[in-house]
Amino acid sequence: MKSLDKYILRQCVVPLSLILLAVTTIVWMTQSLQRIEIIVEHGQGLGVFLYLSLLIIPSLLAVIIPFALFGAVVYTLYRLHSDSEIAVMFAAGVSRARLAAPLLAITALAALTTLYVNVDLMPRTYRVMKQKVANIRADFASSLLRSGEFVDAGDGFTVYVDEVRPGGQFVGLLINDYRNAEDRTTYMAQRAIIQETDAGPLLLLSNGSRQSIADYTGDVEIIRFDDWAINLSTLQDGAGELQLEMTERYLGELLNPDMSEPYDRANAKKLVAEGHSRLASPIYAFAYVLIGLYALIGGAYTRRSYFIRVAVAGTSIFALRVIGYVAQGAAGETGAYWMVYAPPMAATGAAAFLLLAPPPSRRFRGRRAAEGAV
Template identity: 35%
Template sequence: MPLVERYIFGLTAKAFIGILVILTAVIWTTQALRELDLVTAKGQTIWIFFAITGLTIPSLSVILAPVALFGAAAWALNRLNGDSEIVVMSAAGVGPGRLLRPLLALALIVSTFVGLMSVWAIPESLRLLRTQLTQVRADVVANILREGQFTRIENNLVVHVRERRGGALLGIFVQDARDAPQEVTYLAERGQIVEERGSTFLVLEDGSVQRRESAGKDPAIVVFQRYAFDLSPFTGASEVTSYKPRERYTSELMSPDANDSAYKAQPGRFRAELHERLVNPLYPVAFMLIAFAALGRPRTTRQSRATAILAAVVAVAATRIAGLGVTNLLVSTAWAVAAVYALPILAGAAALAFAFRRPRAAGPRPGASGPVAAARA
């Protein structure tokens, strides 16, 4: 790659990385704040918090990478124009094609990155996220049982633990009034959380069960040495995992199981998800070409570039919004698959044609006077 092209490539690549990191950090922070209850209410460690929220980054990068590339290309071209570098390059014989080559190379790299994220990383991260959240739900009962506090697991179910010593729970009190008017109270000297065959139990030892059928009656008391209280309904650990279309592997979307209940219920979702993954790599190239069409020609410092930048932003926003609309249409209409791919391709082709259009030759205005008009006369 010649020196000029390396210079443009490096300038744009650095801007792209900076913009992508900043945008991802801002959006990730807003998303992560919603999950603070993992630490505050559900007793998880800060590392679990970062692990779970970090799994959303591949999904964010697919959306933000084309936008970051557009911003980087627009910034780099605007800077080159502002410093009159494009004017000097043009005067030295560097045409629009050579200016486009480093930008196109960067766009292809970003497209490859977006493609890998869409086809492989996103479903992997979302599946891992589902597994992590399931483990958090399964572990939440063990983590929220804090010493000396009455914990309401759900309505009419309260648990109290006097002391936690390692994995053991000492001085356990459980009041279960879900099956009104019957009220059941469990008292135990010790206990522990046990997971077995996908189910979670609070195993109580050396205690008693008091059952009160209705007000005014004496409770029936039963002493036990070992009793298992089922916590699976509150953990969701026993539920059969059913992956959403976005969490399915790309191979599963290409060849879905005809007997899959989720596919039978929403075949359009599977179709839309598959083609959305395949079309995502086209948007970085289209957005870069739009930026180049708006700012790739040499301009003097007296020529305003604000209108061109605004037009490029509007074109990018319109293309992306239209793409989302067509993808949603694909859920219910199979023929919309052609429009899904045609939209970014046509947007990029139109931008490319505009960038390499021939400027109209300047001529005398009608009624002009002067040497040129006299010569024509």
Template identity: 30%
Template sequence: MGSIDRYIFRTTLASFAVVLVSLTGVIWITQALRGIDLMTSQGQTILTFLGVTSLAIPVLVLIIAPIALMIAVSHTLTKLATDSEIIVMNAAGLSPRRLFRPFLFATMVVSLLVAFIGSYLAPDGMRRLKRWDAEITADVLANILQPGRFAQLDQNLTIRVRERQPGGLLVGIFVDDRRDPKERVTIIADHGTVLKNKDGSFLILEDGNLQRFETGKTDPAMVAFGRYAFDMSKFSNRSQDVTYGIRERYLWELMVPPVDDPLYKQVPRQFSAEMHDRLMAPIYPLAFAALTFAFLGSPRTTRQSRNFSMGSAIAAVFGLRMAGFACSVVAAKSDFAAPLQYALLATAIGVSFWIISAGIVVEPPAKLVEAINRSNERLLRLFRRPAAA
């Protein structure tokens, strides 16, 4: 790889990283705001909130990476054209096919990244997210103990929490335990927290008092305590039986699904459609980069020509991606959608490589350029008249 190749390679990957991080961050923030109730209503910590929401980032990267590469390639080519570097390279004998080589190397890096995310990282993150979400939503201590409500955990056990503060701190705790027919226990504590360990789940109460009413006795026994552990393991569902959907399956599980899988027996076509989506995901970066370079890689002499090529590249990439989404939806019902999607990608890549190899310059029709020039002249005359007056 020569100095020119390294320069273009570094510029393209640097632009790709900036665009990918920016777009992913913006979309992640909009998605993460939906899970803000983890901290407000369920009393989870900020680390839990960030951990749960960040597990969806690989799925976002899987969709955004090809688009980010297209933007990076167009930015690099525009930069080279603005500085007249493409014209100089072309005059020095560097053909468009030779100029495309560093872009191809950068595309291979992005394709490998997308392949790894699609086959392992994205489904693994979705699995962790599903297990984490199931553990949070199935935990009675996190969902039933709502501030200001009397929670009836059992027929003879009532708990009320006045306030839930950040960090899982419970303030103003009242416990009425009548499960033992021989006695009744009433506990009032200033504050407390929920503790989970290998021995079970406990409500750790601090700075309170305990009243024990025993059958046959007139006066209750009262005990003031600084710290008291109330066992609630019975009410904390820690089951880890989670059924994974199609999107949570690894690529090899989609290619060779278990014969006795009940989900595969119900929707075998959806397994096949998801598998083809994973296999085609690394091809989209190559198709987008090739299309973008085919429209913008040749030297341009006019601004109208470059604007037309930029618009054409965006339209071609958008049309190919929308056609791919449509084929993915139809693939769950038809066997011809997946081959059609492969054919579309192969056609886009083949036509792009043919344009690059032949050195064809994609320019707007002459009539369109004349119409744009006439329109610009009318606008100039229109704005000049008030100034002259």
């Protein structure tokens, strides 16, 4: 690698890292707020919240990396323009292709990173997150029992606990179990623990009483007990096998839906379109960078109007991404999966052609010179 390549790469890597870090942090903070329910509703700690929030980052990187790369390339070239370094390079005979080569090299690395995130890292982390959330919601102790609160678990089951201790131990319980309308029961117990069994979780009460209304007399019947078990399996959420959404599937599972599953049969075309979209997403990195390169060093050389060029380029890449989403939706409805690749490939080809084509004035002078020679 020549000194010029190293110099341009150094100028690009620093802003790319800063833009990637700043944008990812901002978007991550907004997305992580969706997991705040884990703390509020299920009594989880800050560590669980941060762990689940970090699992969101790979899905953000797949979208942010191409945009961050575009911003870094535009910033780098604008800075070189401002310092008249590009003018010196052109005067020394450096071509546009030579100037773009190191930036396209880092684009190739970013595209490979995006591809890896899309086909492996994102579905893997999403699966871990979904399983963790399902386990939390299915955990009766974490989702239901909280110190000093009356909690309605639904289906006619209400629990009050004086104190929740580590290890699934509870002190001072009052339970109204009206799940069976013909056998409404109230329990009071000094202590209790949760125990998992083959029949589901059991709430084991110690040193308490059971109060119910007798069937025939209507009198309150009180039974004192040393130990009593209440089956909580009907109160569990998320029982059964988890349904994998599109973002949680690996590439092979998207391109080859399991037609024996109802969800896959109903969404087969959309699943395949999502798979092709993941393969096409790295192409957007090249499209964005080539559009940025053309905006700053394409066409006739000038020191002015770069703000307008950058604004048009930024609008173009956002419009391109919207068109890509529309094309993916159309492919998911019609099965024409080539539509997923068409927008980024067309933009990449058009931007590369415009970038490498000589300026109109140079072509005109070349044609005039040829005519004069004849």
